[in-house]
Amino acid sequence: MATRLTAYRTVAPASIELRGAPRRLVLLKSATVQRRGGRATSAQLHDVSVYGCRLICRARHDEGTNLWLSFEGEVAVPATVVWNDGEQIGCRFAEPISRELMRELTRLPS
Numbered sequence: 001m002a003t004r005l006t007a008y009r010t011v012a013p014a015s016i017e018l019r020g021a022p023r024r025l026v027l028l029k030s031a032t033v034q035r036r037g038g039r040a041t042s043a044q045l046h047d048v049s050v051y052g053c054r055l056i057c058r059a060r061h062d063e064g065t066n067l068w069l070s071f072e073g074e075v076a077v078p079a080t081v082v083w084n085d086g087e088q089i090g091c092r093f094a095e096p097i098s099r100e101l102m103r104e105l106t107r108l109p110s
Contacts, residue, residue, distance in 0.1 A: 043057040048097075050093075061084055067080070079092060
């Protein structure tokens with residue numbers, strides 16, 4: 001049973017991330033963002049996991065918007081916007097991306 005003081009306790013942030021897969025930073029690779037049936041706009045890939053990514057994008061894309069994402073000329077990947085802070089968007093891929101694409105996106109330049 002909770003006491004009256006329980007309502008005033010602060011909760012510390014979790015010490016671990018609760019993601020399905022770890023995010024990998026990338027060296028700001030170019031990307032193209034296109035609404036289904038819309039015009040393509042440029043963006044920069046900030047980080048990526050097999051399930052989603054974060055993009056720096058000037059165009060406004062609301063939560064729930066379905067997009068096609070292309071990374072440096074690769075095949076377009078369907079995704080849905082899950083958050084938008086005005087300058088960056090977080091997207092969840094419709095299907096996890098392949099290991100080969102993940103390796104390519106996180107490969108360090110030689």
